[in-house]
Amino acid sequence: MSRRGVYLRRALVGAFALATVVLFAGCSSIIGGAQNTMAPAGPVAGRERDIYLLVIWPAAAVLVLVEGLVLLIVFKFRNRKGDDSIPRQVHGNPALEVAWTVAPAILLAIVAVPVLAGVVALGREPHKGATRVNVTAIQWLWQFEYPDYKDASGKPISSPNNEMHIPAGTEIGLQFHSGDVIHSFWVPKLAGKIQVIPNHPNHMWIKADQPGDYSGQCAEFCGFGHAEMRFRVIVQTPQEFEAWAKSQGAVTTPSSAPSQPQAVASGGN
Ligand SMILES: [Cu+2]
Numbered sequence: 001m002s003r004r005g006v007y008l009r010r011a012l013v014g015a016f017a018l019a020t021v022v023l024f025a026g027c028s029s030i031i032g033g034a035q036n037t038m039a040p041a042g043p044v045a046g047r048e049r050d051i052y053l054l055v056i057w058p059a060a061a062v063l064v065l066v067e068g069l070v071l072l073i074v075f076k077f078r079n080r081k082g083d084d085s086i087p088r089q090v091h092g093n094p095a096l097e098v099a100w101t102v103a104p105a106i107l108l109a110i111v112a113v114p115v116l117a118g119v120v121a122l123g124r125e126p127h128k129g130a131t132r133v134n135v136t137a138i139q140w141l142w143q144f145e146y147p148d149y150k151d152a153s154g155k156p157i158s159s160p161n162n163e164m165h166i167p168a169g170t171e172i173g174l175q176f177h178s179g180d181v182i183h184s185f186w187v188p189k190l191a192g193k194i195q196v197i198p199n200h201p202n203h204m205w206i207k208a209d210q211p212g213d214y215s216g217q218c219a220e221f222c223g224f225g226h227a228e229m230r231f232r233v234i235v236q237t238p239q240e241f242e243a244w245a246k247s248q249g250a251v252t253t254p255s256s257a258p259s260q261p262q263a264v265a266s267g268g269n
Contacts, residue, residue: 034215035188042208044122044191051118055111062107122191126173126205131254133164133172137196137218138179140225151249159248162231167241168211176202184220187233193219208235 040046077087126132134145134156144164149157159165166172176185176196183196191206208214218229236244245253 035217037188037192039189041189041210041212041214042191042206044204044206045189047118047122048192051115054114058107058111122205124205125203127171130171130173130205131167132175133166134175134177135164135185135196136177136179137183137185137222137229139181139223140218140228142185142218142229142231146245146250148254149245149248149250150252152251154252157245157248157250162229164216164231164233165241165244166206166208166233166235167238168208168235170207170238172206172208174204174206176204181222182220183218183222183229185216186219187214187216189214190216190233195220208233211235211237211240 037045037052038049040049132147134147136143136145141161142164143158143161145156145158147156151157174185174194176194178196178198180198182198184193185196185204186193187206190208191204194202194204196202212235214233214235216231216233218226220226222229242253242255
């Protein structure tokens with residue numbers, strides 16, 4: 001190899017090593033970080049993680065098997081010096097072909113069972129008793145409104161932009177509306193992405209196991225301000241959440257609704 005070729009090769013190896021380091025540096029904030037889908041904080045993200053792991057291990061085994069065989073064949077049947085003989089010519093192998101058609105079909109059928117069950121369980125409508133939040137995405141922020149919590153004038157309360165408050169351990173029914181273009185709602189630790197589409201309301205249910213502060217962001221490029229569409233999900237204990245709703249002006253809450261007739265009755269005394 002010429003001296004120039006050696007330099008070029010070294011430069012390429014160096015560039016590749018540098019690119020690898022830069023690429024993996026991105027993982028430092030993911031491992032145990034705020035947006036780690038492998039560390040779910042609720043049943044929806046948990047089930048999605050489980051299905052992912054269920055699929056990734058057979059896929060990894062197939063990768064190792066196939067690539068291993070390719071390497072073995074490349075090495076074992078390589079061209080050898082002094083051997084100009086033509087290898088034995090073969091055409092097709094019915095047994096092998098049936099095997100590599102049937103085996104993946106069986107594997108896919110097995111994987112389909114938990115995947116389809118998951119799609120049904122996670123795609124269902126939120127339960128009736130769920131705490132409802134109407135989520136509106138506009139260029140470039142998120143708005144959250146609570147139809148079950150109304151202020152003195154009967155208007156639903158809302159949280160500050162880009163800040164969704166929810167109670168822990170409670171099913172939350174989210175309804176999504178877009179005011180302009182397509183956005184995508186994503187809180188990696190709570191659930192996978194859902195598209196927020198103009199004139200096409202979408203729904204999703206989520207649940208957070210523990211109080212905490214979870215980070216979310218728009219996952220659909222939606223214009224110049226796309227990167228600003230980050231938001232927080234502040235999960236509080238149910239008591240803290242009720243207190244927060246009152247601090248936002250709520251006078252009617254789901255828990256206060258049944259006590260209203262009592263108030264009327266006591267008012268009549
Ligand atoms: Cu967006």
